[in-house]
Amino acid sequence: MERQQFVASLVVACLIRVPTEVVKQRTQASPSSSTYHMLVVTLREEGVRGLYRGFRSTVLREIPFSLVQFPLWEYLKTQWSQRRGHTLHSWQAAVCGAFAGAVAAFVTTPLDVAKTRIMLAKAGSTTANGNILLVLCDVWKSRGLTGLFAGSIPRMTAISVGGFIFLGAYEKVRRSLLPERNHAKLS
Template structure:
């Protein structure tokens, strides 16, 4: 995995992901508003930068998450392959992906908590400024370790399921394409 290109793709993906994440986060805490209304309110009250609140904190969460998930996924596949003395099947790759995703989710949950606090902060507040360390300190002071890991189990479950589906499908597709390539040669 080429790091500079990989990191650049994460940064670019966040350009698309962050506005939808901001709207989703705000919809979750104000169930009475409709999604389009929340989107419109953000644009009216904060401008386009309101849709990108938490962009830096999202990038700062995604990079370590990926640096944990993907190498761990590859390590687990290699270990499983070594133990059974042949390559892993797609379902085994999916299981490794689920474990790797869940573990990466657990260890990066404090960064996710900071990102969420920044996205949901009142416009103009110090937290809305986007300083991740400041947001983490605030959570630590008010809620301690439990606050830094708030939502860890639902996050692990969700990302484990996503890792199972995505990485399993990725490996299955990669295998199919390599078979097609060998047959075409």
Template sequence: MDRPGFTASLVAGGVAGVCVDLILFPLDTIKTRLQSPQGFNKAGGFRGIYAGVPSAAIGSFPNAAAFFITYEYVKWFLHTDSSSYLMPVKHMLAASAGEVIPFSLVQFPLWESLKALWSWRQDHVVDSWQSAVCGAFAGGFAAAVTTPLDVAKTRIMLAKAGSSPASGNVLSALHGVWRTRGLSGLFAGVFPRMAAISLGGFIFLGAYDQTRSFLLELGRESP
């Protein structure tokens, strides 16, 4: 990757990460409390939903910057013709290298595929707002299908020391939720999670594309 592209990915990723964390932090807090085994009200309800925002924003810049540098570099390194059937695989590998979680494996290939489809339909590369719309759809879908894993993660994080979920076994945590609360338990908080991540995908990926395009254009205009 050339230096302007590297710098643009670094800064754009950081800016996007801060924007989405500042705006969506309260929704994530509400979603976590909905998934709590003690219930929403006992877990805190709507109290203190902005607690921890500053530290989250500070930490999000380097994390998001590192993710997008890695993501863009791996895409460049695994350069594949846009018409190739291997394109989704490339995007999955790039997302895995940036952040090894199932959510990214769903969201980023879908985001890239939606952008490619929209670009093909209108015969030119998508604008930043169109990329943001694709990010919202991709994020919402990924949020829905990975909600059970998110529920398991929340149960493990909130488990009392010495309890079965505290062991960190995801399958065991999923089985425990299924046994006590059934399908509704596995998808607890799915709608606020989808809403938050859809909005997050719109802001995060739209802000990333807009900032990166601006920085690259600025780099081309500089002597």
């Protein structure tokens, strides 16, 4: 049941994330357009469906990303705290979150490349149809491994910083709400 709730929460998050991502990426790809203009153009040319182009590919990127990031974060925290003999400080959990985020970002970059290409593709094109495997094969054929991992360094950097801030803050708040765990010694 937890897996179903996990996937459901990612799908719901993507209901909000995908339209903003579509408009953001299209605005970035067309710097002479404003965000509002890109929203209006997308709605006029493709309707609401245009705002959700890449929805499946986004969900299919988010699931493996989370399945790498969160277990790795917990594993790193456990290993570090066992070696230190005490519960980690929030900043140490944040460091673990940054590393876990960077690893998850790197291994899921090909899925992010496919998602981005699908979102930016010309309406009606084969790529715009959202076939992730077809898009990945096209990238592989045209640009090889380098193409599949295009943008991995900036993506890893941004997600690492986000992981540090978000997971460090999460750990701090969690410990504030559960103070009895703050002083627990690990055996």
